[in-house]
Amino acid sequence: MDFQKDSYGNELRLKAIEKFDLISNLEQLEEFKSELLGRKGSITDLIKNISTLPSDQKKDAGKNANLIKIFFQDLIQEKFDDYTSTDAEESNPTLDFSLPGRRKSHGSFHPTTVVVREITKVFTEMGFDLAEGPEVELDEYNFQKLNIPIDHPARDMWNTLWVDTTSDVNIQPLLLRTHTSPMQIRLMEKQNPPIRVIVPGKTYRYEATDATHEWQFCQVEGLVVDKGITFAHLKSTLEEFAQNMFGQKRKARFRCDFFPFVEPGAEVSIDCFKCDGDRDGCKVCSFTGWIEIMGAGMVHPEVLKGVGYDPEIYSGFAFGMGAERISMLRNGIDDVRLFYSNDLRFLKQFS
């Protein structure tokens, strides 16, 4: 630092340096600091007095005063660090390493979000688009247009929570959608083929809860419609999904199953990712070697006709799976009620 002999405050600076050299402990240093830089310290006064100077001197004086201030601040800090660090070393040579570290509280995604995002990612990479739909649905979309007429026994497959529509006679029967399948209809009504979409979303059933049943859960629906879509495409697409989701060596198994809006209908299982489909199986696969992961099938001709698609020209397949079920399988969660109980001790495990 370069100070000129006759510059503003230089006298004060020299005197203070002399005094500084005599300091021998922390107490004296504190005293020195307040004499110089305190409210009524000499450097504070020095700065205040600038305003009394002729205006042509003000600029240089201000600059000098500021330099002096910084000079002593640094000097004091340096000495302060010397004293304090020596003290620390003498009284407490090592830190208590056993004290917990300072951590930011960590956030977490809900396990359903985690699995839905994963499923979505796999299908998006396979060329699927993403759509969402209403959770309160018309009976017409949830059932009738899916080839499930009123008073059809297949309705027992979906115990239904009905919306109270008594307030207005103009409202058609409404319900909490029992599956994401009504979005098949909404998508097909909205656009012409080709369609390749998945639809994640909440679904609801009138169902007593226990470790494996929940009345609210999340499904992921899928729909592919185009010219020349075949059951062979269904098999290939869903096997590819299973492999991307559960590991490349997974095998998918297809058995006949019934859903009124598909024909032929299928249930899709994979060989157990825990025991690799061992003959005797394991707990994850209920000792069968196979794990059911979804329902699927070729879109029923009546459903296609209902949305104005000609089944002679277009065909398609649809599928649906329960998100929580997949999460439970993968994370070893043995009680589905944990998902919506919102116990942070559970949720924080998914950070």
Place this chain on the structure above:
Amino acid sequence: MKVPVSWLKKYINLDGIDINDLSHLMTMAGTEVSSIDIVGEHWDAEHLLVGEIIDIKPHPDADKLRLPTIKLSDSETRTVVCGAPNLYVSQKIVFAKEGAYLFNPRSNNHEVLKSAKIRGVESSGMVCSSLELGLGEDHSGILELDSSIPIGTPVKNLLSDVIIETELTPNRPDCLSVIGTAHEMAAITKQNVVYPVTSYSPSNKKIEDFIEIDIIDSELCSRYMGTVIENVKIQESPDWLKDALIKTGHRPINNVVDITNFVMLEFGQPLHAFDYKKIPNKKILVRPSKDGEKIDTLDGENRTLKYPMLVIADDSKPIALAGIMGGSNTEIDSNTTDVFLEAANFSASNTRFTRNALNINTEASYRFERYLRPEIAELAFDRAISLIQEITSGVPLSNHIDIYQRTTDDLKVAFKLENLNKLLGTQFELPEILNIFESLGCLIEIKSSGTIFVTPPIWRSDIKIEADLIEEFARIYGYDQLPTAKINSIIPDRDDSTYINFREIIRDTLVYSGFNETISYAVVNGAKLTETTEISSEIFVKVQNPMDSTKNVLRPNLRVNILDTLSNNRRLNQSDPIQIFEIGRVFGEYKKFNSQIMPDENDQLIAVLSGKRNQENLWDKTHESVDFYDAKGVLEDLFEATKIVFQLEECDEGFFAKGKAAKILINNSHVGNIGEISQHSLSHFDLNESVVMIEIFLEEILKKANLLEHQYTRPSKFPSSERDIALLVNNSIQADQITQMISKNSLVVDTFIIDLYEGEELPENTKSMTFKIVFQSYEATLSTNDIDKAQQKILKSLKHQLNIDQRY
């Protein structure tokens, strides 16, 4: 349905077929076998034998116990203690020797039988009831065997069986029968099904002299067969019949009722037997009931009916709920001598309507509502008459009533090979396919034109269109054997996904700033809701049949959910800080969406921070409660992540603490709220701590914000300089009024508050605020003079417009 293999073997040859393998094939073909139960799995030939009671002595010390002596072979007899009431000399019974592995009803476990002293008398071995053998529930008496069975026969050879249980989809009522199951097995194993032979000797009396039947609505009853069987002797059923019912989970009642149940299980066709003499005026009507009509049903309930529940009625009142349950007024009892037997086909949807409305589920209603073919009725009818004569010695009339509304629908399904190959992605040849159709019992006609017509068998009601036939082929051929192929068509265009992307960025940002995501039930308690919102309860959307009657409102916002979650976690002693959020659907007023009236559904975000700002388990922090600015910081993070500019404006909603909440505005539209929740509101959730909340109408934001792509700003080549200015500010002035004013200066590139001080030495109603101001130019390095000038200008306008003085 439970199907004993012993019963199946009456109609299909299962020799050499492994039941496990067959069950697997059935499951893969769509008729799922959910369990295989081996009756007598633990029976061994040495310890469980047929014995004959040759003597019974009283127990010296107990009235209810007796000491039967059982002969097991010419050289071996045993005397044991037995409490069963139905013992008699010469009776054939199942004897268990010491060491047999039996079900112990007391421990509810299978155990090895040990000898024991019962009331002072040594007893080694026991006479078994069906319960101990695992054959049924009946523990009251010992199991009686046919007297022709030789003593010493191992019970294993006599009574053991395999029972498969199928879990059926609603389209396959045919498999709700033993013969239907046999047909399914026959298709898989390429066999034939042999039907039971029926024959009986009728009297020469005419049905017309016994009863008159009238069907009022033939839509609801497509076929009604009936006849009278005279002189039946009501008794307990023979063992084979009881055994068949017990193994399929039914309770034997009496021979006539048991036969109707047996034939229902055999053919899948429900039957009903009325006591003929209890039908007054000998007239039967099949008609919809009138509103308010009553009937006492066989289960002992008095039921009130309504139109158009189908009933069987005499000339004044219902005597049965058609296809569901009989009435007590015509019940078969021990005095019954003449039986009116009914085999009918009732409307599936009417049956379903009635059983739903009356909440009454029976084996009959279960079958009828799944669509039975009317052709089955005559097979079951004949079989039942034949068995009634064989077992009860009853005599049927020479003819019967058969009112049959034959459907005009052609059941033939046209089939084209190319359509099958087109749907499955295959190249099958015709013979392979027709073989499978035939194995399923279909009739095939090939017209000269080449058109193929396939008529499904009479037991199948679910094959109606070509796609059904394609599935039939595919499932028997085996889905797993069919080829796979990658989709080769082009990937369709994607829809606009701006909103979903935006929402997911919000979700990410919250998690990365330390929030835990929650997902709650979509219904909430209406009373709690009213305490937390100013939305009128008149527009709440309600669930008609909620799981929990106190929670029946579809949430119009997420406040109740998040506060319930917070409160529950406090109860679980969750430590500070709790930072949680939920993104979910809320349900607003009904609106018309292209002529469909539905609730207005939208996504909302809710986030709360509560309690102390820092983690409780940290050893070196001061514990301060969260406040408005914690929430504000989160909001700033969210909007910075999505490049959205927002304003805040005071919000006076009572849910929030007064003066500590604001509406979030984007381009003057209300897109959410932020603030501290009032202690009063929190008290409804048993919360006694500071809770701050952010609520955002996610979809609204996208409508209101100009979601421009973020514009890059070129950094200046010249250095910036900082100045701190302390200001004395009236309390009514908010910080952003000052930052906005400072930012107006063209040399200012950034400014923010670095200190807020409220102290007694300050003039009344004022606060001290210190702002850091960053000056920078794109043209040159700013001189001290340039900065001084700019600063003076800023101070001047602050003084002029907001009456703010610099503080020294």
